[in-house]
Amino acid sequence: MTEMVYGTLSVRENEPILPRWWRTVDGWALSSVFLLFAIGLLLGLAASPPLAARNGLEPFHYVQRQAIFGGMALVAMLVLSMMSPRAVRRIGVFGFVLAFAALALLPAFGTDFGKGAVRWFSLGFAAVQPSEFLKPGFVIMAAWLLAAGLEINGPPGRTWSLILTLVIVGLLAIQPDFGQATLFLFGWGVMYFVAGAPFLLLTGLAGLVLFGGMFAYENSEHFARRIDGFLSAEVDPTTQIGYAANAIREGGLFGVGVGEGQVKWSLPDAHTDFIIAVAAEEYGMVLIVLIIALYAVIVLSSLWRLIRERDPFIRLAGTGLVTVFGVQALVNMGVAVRLLPAKGMTLPFVSYGGSSLIAMGIVMGMLFALTRSRPQGELGDHFRPVGAGR
Amino acid sequence: MIRMPLRPLARVLDARARGENPDAIERENIRRRHYEMHDRFRRRSEGRILLLGAFFLAAFAAVGARLGALALSEPREPRTASAAGVGIVAQRADIVDRRGRILATNIGTYSLYAQPPLMVDKAAAAQALAGIFPDLDERDLLSKFSGKRKFLWVRKKLSPEQMQAVHDIGDPGLLFGPREMRLYPNGRLAAHVLGGASFGREGVSAAEVIGVAGVERALDDTLRDPANGGRPLALSLDLTVQAATRRVLEGGMKLMNARGATAVLMDVHTGEVIALVSLPDFDPNDRPRRSLGGDPADNPLFNRAVQGVYELGSTYKIFAAAQALDLGLASPDTMIDTRGPLRWGRYRIRDFHDYGDRLSLTDVIVKSSNVGIARVAQQIGAGRQQAFLKSLGLFEPLPLEMVEAKGSRPLLPAKWSEISTMTVSYGHGISASPVHLAAAYATLVNGGTRVRPTLLRQDGPQQGERVVTPETSRQIRHMLRQVVVRGTASFGEVAGYEVGGKTGTADKPKPTGGYYDDKVIATFASIFPASDPRYVLVVTLDEPVETSGPKPRRTAGWTAVPVAAEIIRRVAPLLDLRPRIEPLRPPAVTLTGN
Numbered sequence: 008m009t010e011m012v013y014g015t016l017s018v019r020e021n022e023p024i025l026p027r028w029w030r031t032v033d034g035w036a037l038s039s040v041f042l043l044f045a046i047g048l049l050l051g052l053a054a055s056p057p058l059a060a061r062n063g064l065e066p067f068h069y070v071q072r073q074a075i076f077g078g079m080a081l082v083a084m085l086v087l088s089m090m091s092p093r094a095v096r097r098i099g100v101f102g103f104v105l106a107f108a109a110l111a112l113l114p115a116f117g118t119d120f121g122k123g124a125v126r127w128f129s130l131g132f133a134a135v136q137p138s139e140f141l142k143p144g145f146v147i148m149a150a151w152l153l154a155a156g157l158e159i160n161g162p163p164g165r166t167w168s169l170i171l172t173l174v175i176v177g178l179l180a181i182q183p184d185f186g187q188a189t190l191f192l193f194g195w196g197v198m199y200f201v202a203g204a205p206f207l208l209l210t211g212l213a214g215l216v217l218f219g220g221m222f223a224y225e226n227s228e229h230f231a232r233r234i235d236g237f238l239s240a241e242v243d244p245t246t247q248i249g250y251a252a253n254a255i256r257e258g259g260l261f262g263v264g265v266g267e268g269q270v271k272w273s274l275p276d277a278h279t280d281f282i283i284a285v286a287a288e289e290y291g292m293v294l295i296v297l298i299i300a301l302y303a304v305i306v307l308s309s310l311w312r313l314i315r316e317r318d319p320f321i322r323l324a325g326t327g328l329v330t331v332f333g334v335q336a337l338v339n340m341g342v343a344v345r346l347l348p349a350k351g352m353t354l355p356f357v358s359y360g361g362s363s364l365i366a367m368g369i370v371m372g373m374l375f376a377l378t379r380s381r382p383q384g385e386l387g388d389h390f391r392p393v394g395a396g397r
Numbered sequence: 398m399i400r401m402p403l404r405p406l407a408r409v410l411d412a413r414a415r416g417e418n419p420d421a422i423e424r425e426n427i428r429r430r431h432y433e434m435h436d437r438f439r440r441r442s443e444g445r446i447l448l449l450g451a452f453f454l455a456a457f458a459a460v461g462a463r464l465g466a467l468a469l470s471e472p473r474e475p476r477t478a479s480a481a482g483v484g485i486v487a488q489r490a491d492i493v494d495r496r497g498r499i500l501a502t503n504i505g506t507y508s509l510y511a512q513p514p515l516m517v518d519k520a521a522a523a524q525a526l527a528g529i530f531p532d533l534d535e536r537d538l539l540s541k542f543s544g545k546r547k548f549l550w551v552r553k554k555l556s557p558e559q560m561q562a563v564h565d566i567g568d569p570g571l572l573f574g575p576r577e578m579r580l581y582p583n584g585r586l587a588a589h590v591l592g593g594a595s596f597g598r599e600g601v602s603a604a605e606v607i608g609v610a611g612v613e614r615a616l617d618d619t620l621r622d623p624a625n626g627g628r629p630l631a632l633s634l635d636l637t638v639q640a641a642t643r644r645v646l647e648g649g650m651k652l653m654n655a656r657g658a659t660a661v662l663m664d665v666h667t668g669e670v671i672a673l674v675s676l677p678d679f680d681p682n683d684r685p686r687r688s689l690g691g692d693p694a695d696n697p698l699f700n701r702a703v704q705g706v707y708e709l710g711s712t713y714k715i716f717a718a719a720q721a722l723d724l725g726l727a728s729p730d731t732m733i734d735t736r737g738p739l740r741w742g743r744y745r746i747r748d749f750h751d752y753g754d755r756l757s758l759t760d761v762i763v764k765s766s767n768v769g770i771a772r773v774a775q776q777i778g779a780g781r782q783q784a785f786l787k788s789l790g791l792f793e794p795l796p797l798e799m800v801e802a803k804g805s806r807p808l809l810p811a812k813w814s815e816i817s818t819m820t821v822s823y824g825h826g827i828s829a830s831p832v833h834l835a836a837a838y839a840t841l842v843n844g845g846t847r848v849r850p851t852l853l854r855q856d857g858p859q860q861g862e863r864v865v866t867p868e869t870s871r872q873i874r875h876m877l878r879q880v881v882v883r884g885t886a887s888f889g890e891v892a893g894y895e896v897g898g899k900t901g902t903a904d905k906p907k908p909t910g911g912y913y914d915d916k917v918i919a920t921f922a923s924i925f926p927a928s929d930p931r932y933v934l935v936v937t938l939d940e941p942v943e944t945s946g947p948k949p950r951r952t953a954g955w956t957a958v959p960v961a962a963e964i965i966r967r968v969a970p971l972l973d974l975r976p977r978i979e980p981l982r983p984p985a986v987t988l989t990g991n
Contacts, residue, residue: 158431159430160427200445203438252467258468260468292464296464299461302457306453306457307453310446310447310449310450314442314443319435322442326449337453337457344460
């Protein structure tokens with residue numbers, strides 16, 4: 008059949024999987040993810056030797072582990088991205104049940120590795136952080152419930168997904184991990200917003216979050232100390248943020264040179280939460296701008312594809328996944344440049360960390376599966392400018 | 398909106414007639430409606446997703462902009478913002494006397510602290526430190542250096558020699574922090590007024606100097622207030638007068654074998670305390686620790702002039718006399734019945750000597766007759782007496798600018814009965830501090846307006862409320878002068894300065910109740926020059942004994958008065974008082990003839 012209109016997608020019967028995947032996947036975003044992972048490895052070469060030296064390991068031990076985990080993450084991502092939205096939904100819901108159970112069992116079987124928050128299961132060779140794996144499953148589950156709620160004769164999906172979110176937030180708050188809890192709350196809020204939440208309710212919700220934050224400030228010393236550190240005008244140069252800000256200043260536009268950085272020796276979290284500071288010091292602002300641009304490309308390109316999506320579940324799940332991914336990147340970088348109070352969040356695909364890497368691989372794999380180009384019905388769509396409203 | 402039923406009856410009937418499943422119609426309708434809904438939802442979401450995209454774009458741009466601002470700014474020397482360093486204002490204002498001479502100032506010195514993780518040879522360092530500072534224990538130091546601590550203070554202040562010696566140890570873990578320390582260059586002079594200072598919050602690079610007693614503590618906020626710009630605090634004290642007073646008093650205390658002594662010199666118009674000495678005293682540069690146990694009055698930190706609340710004896714008689722004059726109950730020449738003993742219930746009031754049947758009011762004061770003044774007090778009555786003493790400030794703690802002033806609350810009779818009225822009139826059963834007494838005398842003799850004592854330099858006389866009439870004030874001055882001229886304080890005469898005053902010798906109360914026979918508080922409250930008083934001087938000796946005669950003498954006339962006279966002789970010229978010398982007889986004209 009002739010393609011009558013530019014841009015329409017032909018549905019070809021019995022097309023092999025790989026060519027069809029290649030034809031329909033979001034190439035821009037995919038390339039960006041690979042680039043980010045490569046940058047992450049490069050930075051790992053700079054940032055992790057001090058940690059390896061402290062733990063008595065060979066210098067590039069952590070880079071090797073990162074490469075192995077990264078390989079697993081990329082495979083998971085590619086496999087997931089080849090699936091149909093229906094399969095993604097099934098896997099997501101199944102994964103959600105598993106991860107949720109793991110999260111609920113944390114207080115009984117988890118460990119805190121001496122960091123004051125019970126967030127991990129120790130498996131001997133690696134530590135698993137269930138809240139990372141819960142993210143993709145949660146987004147799929149909540150999107151499914153919200154989408155089902157929009158159907159005729161559907162279940163009350165909104166209420167159910169809200170209850171689910173609050174339970175998860177509660178579980179995270181007792182760890183305590185207010186950063187992740189906020190991320191889940193925000194992710195659900197965005198999905199609800201896209202699903203058509205009334206604006207009045209959204210402002211109310213924002214107020215509630217503010218109130219909750221103030222409550223946490225009053226009642227959690229851990230939380231209050233971080234906020235205080237952020238609000239004080241002077242940076243204490245002996246804190247992580249102080250080191251990070253100093254490193255960024257030292258780096259300037261083009262950096263002090265590969266391997267010349269100093270901040271990685273003084274920052275305990277140089278390879279995870281503050282990797283951006285290491286990057287800024289050694290490679291300068293140029294690399295950071297590139298990293299920011301890559302994240303922006305991933306987020307915006309995915310959103311652009313989701314705008315045209317007709318299926319509510321795909322649209323909601325897609326925006327949810329993009330939000331989780333984008334917000335995590337934003338918070339991590341925002342902390343490093345002192346736009347946000349210190350919050351332990353990894354930089355997706357760049358920071359060291361098995362759980363986070365694989366979980367982000369799953370998130371992006373699902374996102375790519377959902378953003379693949381597929382026929383969207385009416386011919387009239389192509390004559391109507393996007394975003395023209397109702 | 399037209400609502401389309403999901404199961405239109407006509408079509409359902411139609412389908413049934415044809416033998417088809419009518420549910421298929423409903424499913425088809427739902428599918429169609431979903432399609433429309435999805436279209437509608439998508440249109441609604443489009444704008445919202447665009448908004449989300451805009452939010453992300455803006456957020457990434459903000460991070461980028463902030464990063465640019467940070468990366469392109471110049472690296473600055475990091476400023477300490479740790480909790481220890483925040484807001485330590487090191488500069489403390491100087492304290493000067495009324496002529497601007499320094500009483501308290503700061504000097505730069507160093508503190509010594511150790512960071513054991515940086516130390517090279519802990520054992521050698523501990524040994525060397527114990528050698529430099531004999532009060533440090535080597536083993537104790539070594540255990541501290543070897544423990545888990547990463548930081549510890551070793552000494553708060555170092556002399557330059559000590560600092561060099563520590564420097565010569567050469568251990569990188571021994572470090573110096575700059576310090577400002579309080580210095581009192583005059584040593585013991587005015588120690589009780591100044592109090593002392595010590596370190597408050599301490600950081601490596603600075604430490605707070607806070608007052609611990611006296612003016613330093615009471616005006617701590619003012620001294621540390623950066624808004625004052627380090628402007629020195631001017632006290633009312635005069636350094637030279639203070640030095641002379643202290644010197645004479647110390648000699649007098651030894652001569653009179655007294656346990657302690659105090660002298661207060663006050664300006665009668667302004668209430669300024671020109672000199673305030675309490676012996677024994679201490680060096681505020683090396684303030685002794687508060688001693689526990691023992692009589693607090695023997696502690697050198699005890700400020701007798703302010704905290705020493707004593708029964709001041711006959712010096713109170715002038716208050717009853719002044720009130721009687723002011724109320725018009727008596728004139729200076731009114732004759733008072735002085736036949737003793739005066740019985741009141743089970744009490745007897747008697748005089749030191751028998752002064753005969755009657756004395757004029759002036760002579761009651763001059764001879765210090767207890768019986769006479771008690772009769773005057775009876776006429777005045779308890780209510781009026783209390784109101785009058787209260788108006789002289791004898792009921793409240795002193796308003797002085799030092800923390801110890803809170804401890805100067807006078808002791809009053811629990812129940813002000815008529816016998817209390819009588820004993821209070823000659824200064825028994827009521828206690829107040831020497832500064833109280835000085836202020837009350839100043840009030841009476843300055844023309845009759847209330848004076849409140851102060852330690853800060855004043856610009857002009859106090860405009861206090863009127864307590865007695867100027868005429869009463871004049872009569873009082875005359876009476877006080879007569880006490881020196883022909884009464885109990887005859888040793889108080891200082892040529893040219895017209896000293897007036899009133900003695901008081903009070904038996905010391907026993908802690909167990911009752912009074913000692915052989916322990917007194919001897920007080921001389923003096924004014925000079927009596928015709929137009931400028932100053933009040935109160936000298937109080939604690940347990941004086943004058944042993945030059947055949948019998949030990951303890952009365953104020955033999956003990957406190959000569960000491961006070963010597964102080965006045967020394968101090969009056971320093972206060973720019975010109976002695977009034979009787980004019981020489983005009984040369985007579987002698988006729989000479991030749």
